[in-house]
Amino acid sequence: MPKPKALISWSSGKDSAFALHEVRRAGEFEVVGALTTVTETFGRVSIHGVRQEILRAQCKAAGLPQRIVPIPYPCPNEVYEARMGEAVADAVREGITHMIFGDLFLADIRAYREQKLAGTGITPIFPLWERPTPALAQAMIASGLEAHIATVDLKKLPASFAGRKFDTQLLADLPDGVDPCGENGEFHTCVVAGPVFSSSLTVVTGERVERDGYAYCDLMLMENATPDRAQAAR
Secondary structure, eight states: OOOOEEEEEOOSSHHHHHHHHHHHHHTOSEEEEEEEEEETTTTEETTTOOBHHHHHHHHHHHTOOEEEEEEOSSOOHHHHHHHHHHHHHHHHHTTEEEEEOOOOSOHHHHHHHHHHHTTTTOEEEOTTTTOOHHHHHHHHHHTTOEEEEEEEETTTSOGGGTTOBOSHHHHHHSOTTOOTTOTTSSEEEEEEESTTOSSOOOEEEEEEEEETTEEEEEEEEGGGSOHHHHHHHO
16 A cells, blocks of 8 residues: 655754654655745745755755745735645645644644644644653754754844754753753754755855844855855865
């Protein structure tokens, strides 16, 4: 019997990457694509601020066709839901029956996803749900997953954390009260290597930009970086 077809809700970050890893290890689903919202105004992954060139490289390394949902900035909720609804309807027409999310413990976010997918023909899957995040963060790092912090909430972390590697030193440096996986929105990441990738991505860190209470670190693929940035990364 063929396996049910699934999409991974791909944020460009560590949680979606590790959720994909766990689903592939279990072998229950055939993951046939990565669904990502991209903010048209900036040409970057929504919330994370990751360049589309990195998103493309991630999906190529993961062997997943891209499914981009473009949204404006700012994006009214009704526009977001309408465009996501179109993407879900397209998936259903193609025989896709499940969508994988990397959510960890925020019950309201899970309830929202379940509500919006109810009756569509798509069943949400949460392979990392309620795994203790200190141990989960360590398991991600131990698996070979590598990531950089792309965005930080300035109410919870200083801007200097943007661009740092997600590693054991980072976990040790996080202030008290900050979730080690950033599940409360403290930070968002960009994955550059790991068990779901056929090859790693080499990125360099660019300037930090502060906007709307967040600090974003501009990450660039080495091949597209300016000569001085490429030299600094060596």
